Amino acid sequence: MLATQVFARFAHEASRRALPSEVLHHAQRAVIDWYASLYPGLAMPAVQVLEATLAEDLDRGHARLALGRAATPRAAALINGTAAHAAEVDDSFRDAMYHPGAATIAAALAAAQATKATGLDFLRAVVLGYEVSTRIGVVMGRPHYRFWHNTGTMGSFGAAAAAGSVMRLDEDSFAQALALAATFTAGLQQSFRTEAMAKPLHAGRAAEAGVLAAQLAARGMRSSLDVLEGESGLGHAMSNGPDWSQVGATLGSDWHITRLTFKNHIGCGHTFAAIDGALALQRVHGFSHADIESMHLGVYQPTLDIAPHVDPQNADQARFSLHYMVASALVHGSVRLSAYEPARLNDPATRALMQRITKSLDPEVDAGFPGRRAARVSITLLDGRRLSHLQPDRKGDPELPLSDADLEGKLLELAAPVIGEVEARALLARIWALPTNATLPT
Template sequence: MLIQQLADYAIREQTSKLPPEVIHHAKRAVIDWYAALLPGSIVSPAVLMEEAFAEDLDRGRARLATGRRATLRAAAMINGAASHSVEFDDIYRDAGYHPGSPVISAALAAAQASGASGEKFLRGVIVGYEISTRLGEAIMPSHYKYWHTTGTVGSFGAAAAAATILGANREQFMHALATVGSFASGLQQAFRSQAMTKPLHGGHAADAGCWAAMAAMKGVTGALDMIEGEVGFGNAMSVNPDWSKATKGLGRDYHIVHVTFKNHGCCGHTFPSIDGVLHLQKEHKFTHRDVKHIRLATYKAGLDIINNANPEGEYQAKFSIQYTVAHALVHGSVRLNAFLPERLNDADVRATIKKIEPVADPELSKGYPGQRAAQVEIELNDGRKFAHFQPYRKGDPELPLTDEELNDKFAELAAPVLGNAAAAALLQQLWNTEKLANVDYDTGASAKRAAG
């Protein structure tokens, strides 16, 4: 039974000698998660969730990004939503999945609530990533037709992380996964409007994983064939899942070292086109005013989500290949400021959008989800034509962010929330996580809020 194999791996990992590279990449994942969490914590839906769940705040041992105390489940849920709000969170490419939002949100809440050490916290993160990314691979690509993997397989990752940190035995771990399978959810219709629902998928997954683990620790049981059973998770949410992928390389080939860290603040499906256009602009020294036509050939599964030539509001703009590429061409990047009202209404950006033609390429579509590529062709007003094939995205394992680049990303996103000194101090703590007696990180946010 698949759950038994996953539990056997998780129990071994509680005491295994982890390779230094794996520990390093787990810390990178946590740093990247905090970089996405902090700006997401001061906007909706996170601020509204603090109001909605106020009775679960200002008590408990877990903490929100702001330093505010919370119960384990409330912290997991609110931080899960916050870390998926500004579209800067990590990606496991082969599963089309953002693991950090559900897994690290659950792991940190469980670790803070239980007083776990930094090392134990990282072990929980690793187990959550390794199990959920594999489940995601097993059900892709058919799962992605309707379902949001961050909400679905993220629930399993959150349960695995929380159960590991709370000290579950083999039976308890199996029942945590078995129970959470019934609550794995998240529909892609949420992507197609200005609604706040999509980031809530990450929060719900983190919460569902935590309560499934907590309940299993007290003896609550689940159907142990929930994942691969006849009417279980896989058959209900995918076509012909390949369960061999769910255990391949467990404990040997660590997926956490192959995670993509975002270099743009928008949907990852837009990235190869953005990178390709910026490459041609840098190489040939033209401006948006010189452009007559841009053809973006990319993979259909992504284009189905991001083909929106008239986005209404910041959320739709983050999921518009036309808007994000036009903004990159006009302003040189797609960061948080790309979605301010003045940028959304920028006349140059809106004029450039009309010059962009996205198309689904059959060959590039075949490479999904393992490759996210784009063929970019630009024609200038003077008749010159340029083309570039972008095989990967900056931030993918083949073109990774260096530690220095990750530090820069963290500083850019964290400092406006915490202040420069507090952000730098937090970053130092995060790089030393495995040495910490606990993970009650000092963000300095409470002091800043009081001073403000």
């Protein structure tokens, strides 16, 4: 069987049996985190420009934007998917180097609203989107991630699988939806190396592409089912011709959705191990940022590539600045939304500490990527002490997971300023009730 057919067979079989309760629980955790990411993203310039541009597709249709405005399913997926990635707070699956939630859940929700699906149908779609897209990302591997933004490329498959599940596509049509999604995949890393405003559009476009692929497949549109492994297919065109033979080997036994990373800081996740390591040294040895003579960060290559800014000039660049995020954490104790406000961006103490930070590739740390996201932090204090710490994982990784209560707190922190605490708590209750409730979260 071709890879698209393997996934379609799994989706068909999954639609006929109950999912494990643990899997559903992790899907609910992913949905909570998606909403926590969505609401702060609404205020980002990219989302506001997008919503104004798509005015003709709003105030009509059977789907809705985050704050309740009617929209066509494709427009809702595009705008909500963009918003869920815009604040850099969304989940990731390490081995696929990919943020699956932004596009997958946006597409699942838009399709579920349009078809009046149940809460359980919605959760099943989320699970299928994660399981399919993360496996494609794993096969495409690090060669793909060198140039491509996996949230845009792999996200198209997550969105197509999720929308196809909600729309109850038959086995052949589901495979066709994935094949169609393959030709929609896009998202270049260069687009956010110097200016990151357009980066969240990759997630939004992936969500829209997946919904469109499922809609087309439902009406009989066909594509080449060998589009992943064919000689001119995705694997050869956008990676190093990887082996697809085992892409579905663990479907239904190793549930990827149970091994997600949820962000404990706000910004580029490639900086988080260094942040956690620096804070760990500060906590154990009791020094302040003013006591630091110098600091060196040993990191893996994508940290150097994707968080390169040593003198960020705006909030977008600061979210992708290893120097800024580590220094801000040591000066202020954490990296929350407030870290990107103008006063904090120009904080003299943070800027001074940034000048005392250096970084380089650490071969041992790099060898563990993408399965582990580590950093080596070395600090020399003014009193002569030399401190070093290898941070093997980030808080929020499967090895150091956020609890249900942590995720609830994250949603309340990020959603309550937008919708109010009462509505944020009601949203949490609706998400936890999804397996037995016909009502969707929004």
